Amino acid sequence: MTRRVYLDHNASTPVHPEVIEAMLPYLGERYGNPSSIHAFGQEARDGLETARERIARFLRVGKDEIVFTSGGTESDNLAVKGVAAARGSGHIVTSRIEHHAVLRTCQTLERQGFAVTYLPVDEHGLVDPDDVRRAIRPDTILVTVMHANSEVGTIEPIEEIGRVVRERGIPFHVDGVQTFGKVPVDVEGSGIDLLSFSSHKIYGPKGVAGLYVRKGTKMAAIQHGGEHERRRRAGTENVPGIVGLGKAVEVRGREMTAEAARLTALRDRLTEGVRARVPEVRVNGHPARRLPGTANLGFRHVESESIVLGLDLKGVAVSAGSACTSGNVEPSHVLVAMGVPLDWAMGAVRCSLGRSTTAEDVDYVIECVEPIVRKLRAASPVAAV
Ligand SMILES: Cc1ncc(COP(=O)(O)O)c(C=O)c1O
Structure with missing residues (x-):
């Protein structure tokens, strides 16, 4: 059987x-609606509030300051559109390398x-x-900058910003x-008023986030209905998912520091190994201020999707930095901005390592990459190597 190596943890984990164990009772016997006042409802409510407390403690913030949503995308939309709706008009400052959940939301607001x-x-x-200082105007209503970039892993100076x-x-x-x-986030020390986070990037289930x-932050709801989440996000909460997110946060509290050191060493083993074997490779992103498990490798004169497909045949999962949109291959907006x-x-090609990644996995990937890139370059009209 082909070995399977998953190096796409920035996409999902x-x-x-x-x-899973913590979630199971809430998919089974604890099925009540947390808004119901009877015992079934209160059991579900307890699960929800325990998760909220865990997350608040982890971030060192108040329990009432956590709003559950359906994903990082919704959290970004709620933050940006919610502040914009509360103000009605004005100016927003963001960066060119944000996730599309922020960029496209800003573009939509621009049209409005x-x-x-x-x-x-x-x-x-x-x-x-x-x-940022120079961009702020008298009518600026929001500054939104990501903490770390998902493609290249660069960690932004959010304390200074x-x-x-x-x-x-x-x-x-x-x-x-x-x-x-994955790395410490200092909400108070960085002056953060709104922070999006998601469950499926940290070994929790998909479709749940916060x-x-x-x-005191003025933010209007963007989804209307019941009184859920202190009227900031209507809709019956995803109780099993939220319980899972709470548990995932508890586990991260235990594992985060040691894993960050382990992943940094493995990531460097990967980049050094590839560089030693393959000519014309660069590492995209900051050399030091970078997510522990993220290595974005640029192979000159090859198309990233061909490398991704070649590695997939070897059982290795990574992701492409360029994407095919309506028949044209487009480079990533992040790399273009850089x-x-x-x-x-x-x-x-983005490699993102995680809990299960071993040194043997990394060595296997290094071994696989070299012949794939060599063959692609041999078939390329522009490659000189
Ligand atoms: C920086 C960033 N923001 C937002 C999102 C969207 O999160 P979700 O997949 O939970 O909607 C992602 C997912 O890749 C991300 O990396």
Whole structure:
């Protein structure tokens, strides 16, 4: 049987066995609606509130400041559209490398009359806090910058950005989907008013997530209905999913620090191993300020999807930095913003390591990559190697 190696943990992760175990009763006998006042409802409510407390403790925030949603995408939409709706008009500052959940939400608001500044990044993908300072206007209603980029793993200086934003008294939203439960997030020290986080990136189930909303932040609901989540997000809560998210956070609290060190070493073994065997490879992203398990490798003069497919045949799962949209292969918006030349950006492959990744897995991937890239380059009219 072909060996199977999953290096796509930034896309999604397997559910932790302890998380599955914690969820099972809420898929079985504890099926009540948490809004019901009878015992069945209260059992479900207890599960929901225990999860909320765990997450609040993990982030060192108030329990009433956590709103459950259906995913990181919804959390980002709620934060950005919710603040925009509460204000009615104004200017938003964001960066060019945000996840589409933020970028496309900002573009939608622009079409509705809001003004948006999309900040540039440097060659490592860093936003300059001075650029944030310069972009803020008297009518700025929100600054939204991600904590770590999902494609290249660069960790933004959100403490410094938060200081600039707080001085001006503007709400600060941080998309923390790729850092929550992976590296420490200092909500208070970074002056964060809204923080998006998601469950399926940290060994919890899919379709459940949350948004931290600092007490007093003006944010309108964008989904209307019942009185759920203190009227900030209507709809019966996904109780089994939320219980799973709470458990996943508890497990991360135990495992996060040791795993970050282990993954950093494995990630460096991977990049060094590939670089030693394959000519014309670059590492995209910041050399030091980077997510522990993320390595975005750019192979010059090869198409990333061909590498992904070649590795898939060897049982290895990674993701492509370029995407095929309506018949054309487009480089990633993140790499374009970082100024990565096109002949490198088209060959970008993201490897994201996780709990189950071993040194043997990494060595197997290094072994597989070299012949795949060599054959693709041999067939390429532009490759000189
Ligand atoms: C930075 C970032 N924000 C938001 C999302 C969306 O999260 P979800 O998949 O939970 O909707 C992702 C998912 O890849 C992400 O990486």
